[in-house]
Amino acid sequence: GENVEQHPSTLSVQEGDSAVIKCTYSDSASNYFPWYKQELGKGPQLIIDIRSNVGEKKDQRIAVTLNKTAKHFSLHITETQPEDSAVYFCAATDSWGKLQFGAGTQVVVTP
Amino acid sequence: GAGVSQSPSNKVTEKGKDVELRCDPISGHTALYWYRQSLGQGLEFLIYFQGNSAPDKSGLPSDRFSAERTGGSVSTLTIQRTQQEDSAVYLCASSTADTNYGYTFGSGTRLTVV
Numbered sequence: 001g002e003n004v005e006q007h008p009s010t011l012s013v014q015e016g017d018s019a020v021i022k023c024t025y026s027d028s029a030s031n032y033f034p035w036y037k038q039e040l041g042k043g044p045q046l047i048i049d050i051r052s053n054v055g056e057k058k059d060q061r062i063a064v065t066l067n068k069t070a071k072h073f074s075l076h077i078t079e080t081q082p083e084d085s086a087v088y089f090c091a092a093t094d095s096w097g098k099l100q101f102g103a104g105t106q107v108v109v110t111p
Numbered sequence: 112g113a114g115v116s117q118s119p120s121n122k123v124t125e126k127g128k129d130v131e132l133r134c135d136p137i138s139g140h141t142a143l144y145w146y147r148q149s150l151g152q153g154l155e156f157l158i159y160f161q162g163n164s165a166p167d168k169s170g171l172p173s174d175r176f177s178a179e180r181t182g183g184s185v186s187t188l189t190i191q192r193t194q195q196e197d198s199a200v201y202l203c204a205s206s207t208a209d210t211n212y213g214y215t216f217g218s219g220t221r222l223t224v225v
Contacts, residue, residue, distance in 0.1 A: 032213075034213045034214075036216075041218075042218055042219075043115075043202050043204075043216035043217050043218045043219050044154070044202070044216045045216070046213045046214070046215070049213055089153070089154065096167075098144075098156075098159060098167070099213075099214060101153060101154045101156075102153070103152075103153040104152075104153045104154075
């Protein structure tokens with residue numbers, strides 16, 4: 001079955017710097033890769049996603065890249081702000097179309 | 112409603128008691144998922160409902176856990192004879208049949224077993 005690994009588990013960045021979170025997956029049939037942001041006391045919220053026919057997607061300060069050959073995808077946050085502090089989860093669809101989640105990355109943006 | 116609604120938001124129960132957690136998905140979403148999130152941990156899959164198909168119960172940790180979905184809409188997760196290790200946030204999510212549009216999560220139910 002699908003196995004999604006996510007690194008790092010924690011990431012501390014200075015406000016204004018960039019943050020990068022990387023995920024790898026094992027199922028070559030995976031074709032959809034969403035990223036979720038979870039703030040304290042809330043449920044995860046979809047922030048950006050990418051499909052297998054696209055290599056990169058941007059939405060303001062966040063971007064996601066996908067390398068299907070290497071089976072890895074990454075989330076990039078530029079010009080980080082304190083409100084970017086949260087836990088971020090990557091995910092990939094398995095053979096049945098169900099999402100498999102990474103273990104999460106705690107991002108702390110320090111002023 | 113506009114989002115996935117879960118109730119109660121918080122539940123404190125005594126060890127050994129049964130609890131029921133409710134999830135009201137987005138109208139029209141045929142797929143519904145339950146996850147468990149222990150403090151500071153990731154998302155542990157519990158059970159998945161898709162339309163009228165038999166649910167995928169592969170993530171349920173023991174036979175004390177069960178879930179049903181009535182009329183293809185509201186779902187109830189039941190934990191019998193609760194144990195302290197059941198303390199966690201229980202998250203529900205829903206999606207359309209096309210999972211290429213991601214899941215929408217509710218805010219969760221924080222369960223504390225004392």
